[in-house]
Structure formats: structure tokens, C-alpha cells
Amino acid sequence: MTVQPKDESAPSRPTAGRANRPQPGQDWSQWPTYDAAALGFRNYWYPVVWEREIGDKPHAVTLLGEKIVLVRKGDVVHALHDRCPHRGVPLSLGRREFPGTVSCPYHGWTFDVTNGKLAAVLTDGPESPICGRVSVKTYPTAQRLGLVWVFVGDDQPHPIEQDIPAELLDNDHVLGGKYDIREGNWRFAAENGFDEGHAKYLHNTALWRLFKVMPAWNKTRVEEHGPWLIRVQDEVHWDAHFPGLGTFTNKRWWKRMPLPDAPGKGKNVNPVIAGLNLPGFVSIRLPGLLRVAYPDFIHYEWYVPVDADRVRYVQIMVRFEDGPKGLLFKAKYLAAIRWLFHGQFTAQDAWMVDVMDAPPEKLYRPDLSITGWRRMIEKAAPTPQPHKAPPNGC
Amino acid sequence: MTVQPKDESAPSRPTAGRANRPQPGQDWSQWPTYDAAALGFRNYWYPVVWEREIGDKPHAVTLLGEKIVLVRKGDVVHALHDRCPHRGVPLSLGRREFPGTVSCPYHGWTFDVTNGKLAAVLTDGPESPICGRVSVKTYPTAQRLGLVWVFVGDDQPHPIEQDIPAELLDNDHVLGGKYDIREGNWRFAAENGFDEGHAKYLHNTALWRLFKVMPAWNKTRVEEHGPWLIRVQDEVHWDAHFPGLGTFTNKRWWKRMPLPDAPGKGKNVNPVIAGLNLPGFVSIRLPGLLRVAYPDFIHYEWYVPVDADRVRYVQIMVRFEDGPKGLLFKAKYLAAIRWLFHGQFTAQDAWMVDVMDAPPEKLYRPDLSITGWRRMIEKAAPTPQPHKAPPNGC
């Protein structure tokens, strides 16, 4: 399906001229599901932390507004609601008294980490009548790509393979990555990621682009491919002359001229990437995953909602190689990419996501990428999901 | 009267199965007086600061949500509402221009500290027509045990002797003490104090207990004795074996085995403490005073509400001796007890009071101490007291 470019500032429906009413295109009322999703979409698998971070100590995180504690038992990391049902003390402050359990630091209520059941109450003896009658909510977990994933939702979890790009599961690869908690709602982060327009201006001071020219402006459309929405470039312009003002271009004599207009078209294209047949570099999918494909590597970033004001920004860069080529990439990642791309470059995005304040908004031609993403969400989830209060144990 | 132990997680009355309705025992609606008392109980005497802290400078405190200034006149410390009725500037920022008065720093409105009357307005001359027509609210004060006490309420104050344990007023003693402002509502602090369950687990890392073993779990009931509710131990267990998990005990080879099950039963019991005939170590009374009696000394702690989120935690330790024995205790207090017990030990409590988040809550067998305390309050003060707004002078 192709979404036609359209001037988003034009009214999309007739409206009465009421005072103080946002103009069409200025608010999010035409995307009610999206508008209601300040805390993200439930019933998805989200990447959270690196597996290697979870040792003996319980580890507290917040996902989609819910407080969760991650605890390891052998090779497996489990997730529980981070609140003792007794008096509301966080279990993440607790100790590990017996294998496979976590104990609340206050009265020693001891929960089985695999099913959340109250297995013992240290301060009430072996016959404590409350045992077996109380449990804390558990969250399905999985370990993939070196990350711990948590399914946040109310339904039975679907297989995690549905939420991870198939190329990552089906091919040998080497990856480097980094996550951090950033200010701003996850939707701003996602829109910033898929945004056609900003890279050419915001990032033209990034060291990552020091030797690679970026276009001045493009004509673009978006196409749906399975779960993905992909930005496709119809025209690429390397400079723009504004009469009476001056010229805008990212060309410099030392910059390498132009990249191909799709990742599979370059020379030395990695066969896995070529096999994806991507019509454009940048794709996005639910619940908030961006893929930026280059001829020889792919960058992925997940926008994992913490709460309405913060986002867990998980980024990985992947090369579909093994052996010495893979090792070389890993070294390159640690020596440079991690700091240039996953550091300074995306910190410019973080800055904008933090200061952005919309709606109201006034969209322009390249924002068809953003409205395409919002439309895809409305189609995928037509009914707004009211966010349920976090459980209090049971 | 004896309150029978009972499984507090069982429903205490039939309820309709409405969605989102807290389960019985999970909220505080069955204790309406207590539920409404976020700012504490008015019409009681509260200990506030050490007498020796109040010099010439006015001293600002907040009690039960009211801003109060303490000012000394000779040997007596007085308390006034800490707000000049003129433009709302705190009198605690003021100067002492004339003996027995405090002057607002802004325009020199000068109040008699004994009755709150506007005695002079420095910047309006001797015939200022407003004098005698304005006053700030005063609070009854008293000085006992080296502390300044303030009666916060709307009624005529009852004698302070009703609010101080008689043994402290009737016997020679030596005491050491400490107060600090802690995070958390005063009710969590009080419940933590009288809580049967937590000491055995939370405090088993406290240096104070390094050489004294604590039980693993007890069977307990509560008894009312005059104004006090007392925890009585029916069974004491020194270890607990949890099948499939392991054993919990506080016994260690270097720890002194067991303490008597009531303070009057030890050897070398102090005659004053023996005379109290206490059936258990720990007692609580309104408006929020805990007494922990040992054979040879007693620890008292007051939970004085600052506002809904903070509590003034006043702790003293008393030995009913005078002469060299008393001096020795005072030295021991300053050298060790102050840091071990009034410091590190009760800081563990402060940590829990800070992170506690209830209701909802799920009570267990030892919490009959907590529900006994709540019931005593409902009986003593059956009607919720709506908290009055602080006065604005008059």
C-alpha cells in the first residue's frame, strides 16, 4: 500500500469555526488510539536490559508505567511486579534468602521468582496461613540478542519471534549496542526516528556525518511491507537555492558523494541485507522499533515507554557476518560507532525529543512519514486501549 | 481486653464484587478515623525540640501541618502561629526588639509572645489604631524531660501529665535522646514501631543486635492496659524450617540466647520497670508514642506529624537511676546507644517508612498488632476529625 504525499497543513475535514479549537492537523484527535497511547502499547515484547547486567541482585525497571523487578534464577531472568503486596515495599530492595526466591526486606515475605507465589514468610513460621494465598504478578520474559525482553500486557503472550525482525533471528551476526533512559514521551522519540525531514538539518553538525554528505531535501512516500512502514525516496536534492536568502546544502569538498537511494543498491551489499529487498533506508513497526539499513550493516532502535515523560532508548548495530569480519566490526563498534552514532548523533535526537512540545503542531510535506506511522497504528489497533492500573498483587 | 489473633487477610464483611474495588482488608475504609488522620490527631501534647535549642532566635517548626514559631521569654518557651497577619511573612524570620516580644522583619509588627497580641507596630507610631485589634494564635506549651511540648488543637488543653507516661514523671531517671525529621507519614512510622513482624528480619543486620539473638517468629496477641496497647508473646520460636527452601534463624554461635519473654521477668530487673507489670516488651498509645521496655531501661519514641509526608521522630532512652549509675548510663548512651540504636537501628525503620506504599495492603498473622492499634483509635475517637485549616491570625 502506498500513502500518497499530501500537504498535511490543509484541512482534512470541515470544522466549525469555534474559538480556541485547534485547527485540523494541529491536534491528535484524528488519531485517537495514538493520542491515548502516552504509556505505549500493551501486549508486546520489549527489550529492557542486557542479560549480563542481571546478577544476583534484583534489578528495578519501569516499563509502560509499571514497576517491575528483574531477578535471575540460573540462566533465566524472571520479572515480577516490584511491590510486595503486604505493605507496598519494592521487592527490588530485597535480599535473596533461598535459591529461586526474592524476599521483601521488611518482613521477609519470600516469593518464588518463577511464578510470583508467596512461598514462605520468614517472620511467620512454616505454617503461616497466608502462604499459597498471595502472589505478585509475573511478566513473561525471554532472552534474545543478549537482551532481556519482557512482555507487558494482559493477554497470553504471543511468540517473541513475532516482535523481533526475522533477519536477526535467522542469520549469524555480530552486534554492538547501548541503551539509556531519555527525557520525553516515547511517541516523540518514535516520530523523530521515522521523521523524513530533520536529519538533513539537525544532524548536519554530527561527526558521524563528517565524511558523508546528506541531501538538502527529498520527495518521499511511505510503503507498508508486512509489519513495516518504509520511507521511499522519489527525488533526492543535494542543494536548495532560496531566492533572496541563500543556498542550503550539506555538500562539502571533503564529503563522499551520494549514497545510493536504497540500501540494496550499493556495491558490496551484504547478501542478508540485499535479501530484504528494502525500497528505502528507514522502516518502522509496532510497538516502536526503527530499522535503518545500510548496504553493509543495520541499525535498530526501540522506543520502550518508561512512563509518559521518559523513554528507554535501546539501540543496536548489527553486521551479518561471523569470523574475523564480525570481530573487526565489533572492534569498530566499540572504538568508534558507539560514541559517534549511538552517542553524539542520537544525542541530538534526544535533545529534540526532550524540548518538543506538540500538539498543537503544523505539519509539512515530509511529515507524511509521521502521519503514515500514525495511520498505520490506527489501522492496526482501531480501539483505544485504556491503560489499566498496575496490579497490586492478588 | 484481649484482641484475639485472626487471619487479617480474611474478609471481615461481605462486599459486592465491583471492579477495581479494593478487596476487604486491602484499604483503610474500615478505619475511617485513622484513614482521615493523615495530619495526625489534634488536641494532644507533642514533644518538639530540646529546651536548650531555643535561645534568643525564633525557631520555626511545623506540627500537624501548622507552621509554628517557638520563642523564649526567660525560662519559658512560647509558641505562636508562624505568620504575621499583616502580609503573611513568617515571624520566625523576625527580630526580638523588646523583651517578651517578636517583631515581624517586614514592618515591625510586634507581638507579645505570651498571648500573641499585637503590642506595637514600630512603623506606625505609639497610637497605631490597629494595636489591640489583631493577634496571632498561640499554642499552649510546656517543658518536661528537657523537651519543649506543644498542645496542637482547638480545645482547652488537658494537663500534660495525661500525655506523658507516669513512670517518667514519678521517678528519678537519666535520659539520652535524639530527634530527626523523617520521610513518610506518621502512621507508617507508628505502625512500623508497633509492628510485631519486621524486627526479626529487617533488623537482623543491625549492629545493635550483633550480640543478641532475635526470634524467627512468634505467636502474639495484644492487650489493652489503660491508655496502652501491649504486644504479648504466646509462643517464641528461634528458627523456622521451610521445606524445599531452607531454614531461617537469627541464632549465631556468638549471640546471647534468649531474652526473657517480658521485661519484668529478667534478672536484675529495675524496680521501676518491674513495678509496671508489663506483660510484653512493646506498647503503644495515642497520639503516637511507642514504649519498648527492657529489664533495665526503656526506650520511648514519639511520631509527631510534620505534614502528610514527614514525621518528627523523637526518641529517648531512659534509665531509672541517679548518682554514678545514672552518669554511667548517660556516658554509655552518648558513646554507643545514640549511634547504634537511635542511629543505625532506627534508620532501617526510616528506610522502610519512606518506601512503604499502602493501602492497598495484604495483612498477615503478626499484623494483629497493627489492626489492634487501628481499632483502639477508632474506639477512642469514633468520629473522624476534619482537619481545620491553620489560622490566619484574627
Added chain:
Amino acid sequence: MTVQPKDESAPSRPTAGRANRPQPGQDWSQWPTYDAAALGFRNYWYPVVWEREIGDKPHAVTLLGEKIVLVRKGDVVHALHDRCPHRGVPLSLGRREFPGTVSCPYHGWTFDVTNGKLAAVLTDGPESPICGRVSVKTYPTAQRLGLVWVFVGDDQPHPIEQDIPAELLDNDHVLGGKYDIREGNWRFAAENGFDEGHAKYLHNTALWRLFKVMPAWNKTRVEEHGPWLIRVQDEVHWDAHFPGLGTFTNKRWWKRMPLPDAPGKGKNVNPVIAGLNLPGFVSIRLPGLLRVAYPDFIHYEWYVPVDADRVRYVQIMVRFEDGPKGLLFKAKYLAAIRWLFHGQFTAQDAWMVDVMDAPPEKLYRPDLSITGWRRMIEKAAPTPQPHKAPPNGC
């Protein structure tokens, strides 16, 4: 017009004895315009920053709750609403790509600083259909006395000369000044400035008054002269004896005795100041400008609302001289006055404005200066102005 002194604590109209109803004179309901003006009065010119502070970089300020960016084009400083209409990013974070424009840092939306029109969108090419269809609100600006002035309002601006005291525009002078952002609502700052009562007490510890005695109390009235309300002293008292308490006076053996009772009556009066024929030292006018005239110089201070909780406090001191006398004054200002008067002295005022908390309030005789000011405002602007939401561009 003369406002008669009156005991402001007396009821000014009959009121029903409803519970919790503030007493007459205790709230601001009798001054509805003033009561509604937490964000200040619109449709006035306000001084904001020093001209020399605005270089190439955009400069963000907040005035009357509106976010504004100041940008220089040649000799002229322009003011725009500090929010890109696209996604709400502040333009003050942007770059200056082309002369006479400011570009949003995110997507390069580029606005003409003289009229706020969207002149180019760097990332959408020269034919971007949105150009000419979007603009950000601009604010009229002017440069006078070395300051940048902004007209904040909805009407056509009147000539700035109406809002600057004529003596400053018509005469040679030399000035020194200082501004800072202070805590507290602008009305408290203005009332503090015109307040008859406080200087004698609050400031009697100020170094600025070290060698000059202040009265103990006065009898005062207020007079309107054109746009100004002036405090006039009918009686000046240098000490006050309070029976049973003591004496209050600011006289000290080393202090110079009394100042004249009006600025034009001293010896060595500056002819410009003499020509003002001021019946008293202190005058105030809308929208919040205080003038304190001395025989040989005048201090002005503006209370420019930032938001409901902060005020931009702009103070200048002026001597109507040129040549060596003017230079000498400038040197004296920088060496002493700036620190003693514009620093320590008015910092005492800032302290009170910060801690003041009214209404409720209880006014006294000297507060006829404050009620006169409030009455003048009600007369000048009888209808409360509902504050409009800041514009979002259009």
C-alpha cells in the same frame, strides 16, 4: 485627587457572617482587576534586557507568561514567539542560517525576524508549499535608555513614549542599572516598592542607610499626578516611645539628620528634578514602575512579570548631568551604588517579596499607599482582562 488615610482593617461594606469567608480587607475581591492580574497587565511596553546583551545568538525570555525570543538584525532587536509552530521546539535554540532570519534547530524552518513569516524550510526545498502560509507571532520592540523594550499585548501598540517617564526622554542624563529575576509575584514586588511602612524597619540594617537616618513613622497620604500616584508625608516622626516596651528610632549619633520631606526642597536640587514639582519622594504608575526621587538623582524600578511566581526586576539610577559630573556619577554607580543600593538594599526587598503570602492580609494605616495603588488600577482598567493563552503561531 487625594485619597484620605483610613484604617484599612475596618470593614468597608456589610458582609454576611459566613464561615470560612475572609473578613473584609482580608482578600482581594474588592480589587477584581488587580486580583486577576497575576500575570501582569497586557498592552504595555516593558523593559527586558540591555541592548548590548543581544548579539548574534537568539536570546530567550519569558514575559507575562509568554515565551519570547529576542533576535538582532543589524541595529534592531526583534521579538518573536519562542516556539516553532511545526513541533513546538523553541526557536531560541536555533541557528542564524541567513541574514535577518532564525532557523528552528530541528527541521530548519526559517523565519523572517522582522515579521515572523516562514521564509524558507531548509529541508523541504525552494517550492515548499507551506512557505507563506505559516508565521509566528511577533512582538513590537523598541530600544530606549540602553534597554530593549517589548510591547506585550493584543492591541496596536501605543507610542513607547507614553510608558517611559518624560524626564528620561527630554533631558541629558547618565544612568547605571541592573536587572535580575526574582522569586514572587510582580504585585508583591510593586506593593513592596510603594509600601509606606517597611523601609523604616526592614532596611534599617542596610549599608545604604548607614549614614542617613530614616523616620520611625509617618503620617502619609497619596496623590494622583497624571499617570503617577505619589506618596506625600504629612507628618514625619523620628522616634516612637511604646509604653512598657521601649523606644524605636533609627537615629544614631553618626547618622546625618533629617532629609527634606520632598525631593525638590533640599539644597543643591538638580533643576530637572526641581522641575518635576514632586510633593513626595516615591511615585508609582502602571504597568508597574516605581520612581524614587532624591534631590540630585532618581531611582526607577520596573516590576516586569515573568510568570505568576517570578518577576524581572529592572532598576536604573539616573543623574541629569553630562560631562565630567555625569562621568563621576557613573563611576560612583559602578563602584558603590550598584552594590549598596541595587544590590544589598533591594535584596532585602527581594527576600520579603519571596516569603510574602497574601491574601489573607490585615492592612494597617500606612497601607493606604497599597490600597491607593490598587484603587488606581481598578479605575484605570475597570474590567478584568482575562489572560489569553500564548499564541501557537498560525
